[in-house]
Amino acid sequence: xxxxxxxxxxxxxxxxxxxxxxxxxxxxxxxxxxxxxxxxxxxxxxxxxxxxxxxxxxxxxxxxxxxxxxxxxxxxxxxxxxxxxxxxxxxxxxxxxxxxxxxxxxxxxxxxxxxxxxxxxxxxxxxxxxxxxxxxxxxxxxxxxxxxxxxxxxxxxxxxxxxxxxxxxxxxxxxxxxxxxxxxxxxxxxxxxxxxxxxxxxxxxxxxxxxxxxxxxxxxxxxxxxxxxxxxxxxxxxxxxxxxxxxxxxxxxxxxxxxxxxxxxxxxxxxxxxxxxxxxxxxxxxxxxxxxxxxxxxxxxxxxxxxxxxxxxxxxxxxx
Numbered sequence: 001x002x003x004x005x006x007x008x009x010x011x012x013x014x015x016x017x018x019x020x021x022x023x024x025x026x027x028x029x030x031x032x033x034x035x036x037x038x039x040x041x042x043x044x045x046x047x048x049x050x051x052x053x054x055x056x057x058x059x060x061x062x063x064x065x066x067x068x069x070x071x072x073x074x075x076x077x078x079x080x081x082x083x084x085x086x087x088x089x090x091x092x093x094x095x096x097x098x099x100x101x102x103x104x105x106x107x108x109x110x111x112x113x114x115x116x117x118x119x120x121x122x123x124x125x126x127x128x129x130x131x132x133x134x135x136x137x138x139x140x141x142x143x144x145x146x147x148x149x150x151x152x153x154x155x156x157x158x159x160x161x162x163x164x165x166x167x168x169x170x171x172x173x174x175x176x177x178x179x180x181x182x183x184x185x186x187x188x189x190x191x192x193x194x195x196x197x198x199x200x201x202x203x204x205x206x207x208x209x210x211x212x213x214x215x216x217x218x219x220x221x222x223x224x225x226x227x228x229x230x231x232x233x234x235x236x237x238x239x240x241x242x243x244x245x246x247x248x249x250x251x252x253x254x255x256x257x258x259x260x261x262x263x264x265x266x267x268x269x270x271x272x273x274x275x276x277x278x279x280x281x282x283x284x285x286x287x288x289x290x291x292x293x294x295x296x297x298x299x300x301x302x303x304x305x306x307x308x309x310x311x312x313x314x315x316x317x318x319x320x
Contacts, residue, residue: 005027005031005034006024006027006031008030008031008034008221009027009028009030009031009034010027012030013026013027013030017029017030018030034221038221038222038223041222041224042222042224042258045224045256045281046281047132047133048106048131048132048283049254049256049281049282049283050132050283051079051080051283052066052069052077052079052080052132053079054066056132056133057132057133057134057135058103058130058131058132058133058134058135060135061098061099061100061101061135063099065082065086065087065098065103065130068082068083068086068087069081069082069083070082070083070127070287078284080129080283080284081127081128081129081284081286081287082127082128082129082130083125083126083127084114084118084126084127084128085126086098087103087130089105089111089114090102090139090142091142092111092112092114092115093111093142094107094111094142095139095140095142096130097139100137101135101136101137102135102136102137102138102139102140103130103131103134103135103136104130104131104134104140105128105129105130105131106128106129106130106131106283106285108228108254108285109128109129109252109285109286109303110302110303113302113303114128116298116302117286117288120295121288121291121295124288124289124290124291125287125288125289125290126286126287126288126289127284127286127287127288128285128286129283129284129285129286168200168201168202169198169199169200169201169269169270169271169272169273170198170199170271170313170316170317171196171197171198171199171269171270171271172196172197172309172312172313172316173195173196174188174189174194174195174196174306174308174309175189176189179308182308184307184308185308188305188306188307188308188309192217192305192306193217193218193220194215194216194217194218194305194306194309195216195217195218195225195266196215196216196309197213197214197215197216197304197306197309197310197312197313198213198214198215198216198269198270198271199211199212199213199270199271199313199317200212200270200271200273203238207235207237207238208233208234208235209233209234209235209236210231210232210233211230211231211232211233211296212229212230212231212270213229213230213270213300213304213313214227214228214229214230214255214270215227215228215229215304215305215306215309216265216266218266219262219263219266223258223259223262224256224257224258224262225256225257225261225262225265225266226254226255226256226257227254227255227256227257227265227279228252228253228254228303228304228305229251229252229253229254229255229282230250230251230252230253230296230299230300230303231250231251231253232247232248232249232250232251232293232296233247233248233249234246234247234248234293235248236293242293242294243294245292245293245294246290246291246292246293247289247290247291247292247293247295247296248289248290249287249288249289250287250288250289250291250295250296250299251284251286251287252284252285252286252287252299252303253282253283253284253285254282254283254285255279255282256279256280256281256282257277257279257280258280259280261277261278261279261280262280264276264277265277297314300313
């Protein structure tokens with residue numbers, strides 16, 4: 001046990017646990033708890049990101065949800081998302097009901113955002129992520145989530161002015177030097193451990209315009225970097241009005257980068273083009289199809305955690 005572990009444990013000595021031990025023995029008890037917690041967290045993320053299969057608890061209940069897994073254009077199951085029309089969301093909570101059983105929407109997707117999505121795009125294909133290892137015979141208690149302020153639909157990006165085989169990128173970084181007099185930014189950086197927001201938009205040789213945004217945390221005590229990712233694409237051509245542009249699809253996903261993958265990811269940047277570090281595991285949380293391009297702004301506001309970085313990106317991209 002090194003100085004880093006001892007220093008971390010010292011911050012917990014005042015809470016009263018393990019008083020039967022003194023000195024290094026008591027600090028060791030805390031360190032053991034930290035290490036066990038870290039392994040539990042890693043196991044939980046791996047389970048949450050598992051592709052769906054018939055052996056998981058949510059597919060054991062009869063009748064099975066398996067028939068409602070999203071199918072790709074090829075007809076194959078994507079094994080990550082469930083058709084939202086098959087389930088009933090209980091209020092604005094993370095609890096979903098299918099027949100006589102209850103399931104949980106993955107908590108990285110704020111469930112109150114789904115009310116806005118369903119109200120604004122009621123006839124659009126919509127798919128969400130349910131936790132694969134959680135099923136209940138009775139309705140479980142709901143968790144408390146952050147409230148969401150719904151913005152008006154913004155008018156942005158007057159035309160899709162990116163040429164074939166061209167790209168545009170941007171990145172926004174949190175830190176004490178970047179926002180020294182902004183308490184909100186320092187809270188997001190110090191407490192929420194948010195590192196930066198990266199954005200890349202590019203058009204391929206066939207004219208398809210795709211865009212990816214990823215909000216990254218810094219490396220945490222679990223040696224993990226966590227990414228909240230938005231991906232979208234459209235076939236609308238350069239010069240198409242933002243009022244008329246329509247997305248083929250928009251995805252919300254999470255990427256988890258462990259150990260060396262996390263360290264490498266923080267040295268790379270989507271804004272510079274290709275990122276070579278692969279997520280240790282990942283899964284999609286939501287997919288919606290055929291929605292207006294400008295709805296990206298609202299999805300980003302609902303999904304990303306940093307108000308500071310979102311505002312910086314919004315003002316830079318859409319108001320200048």
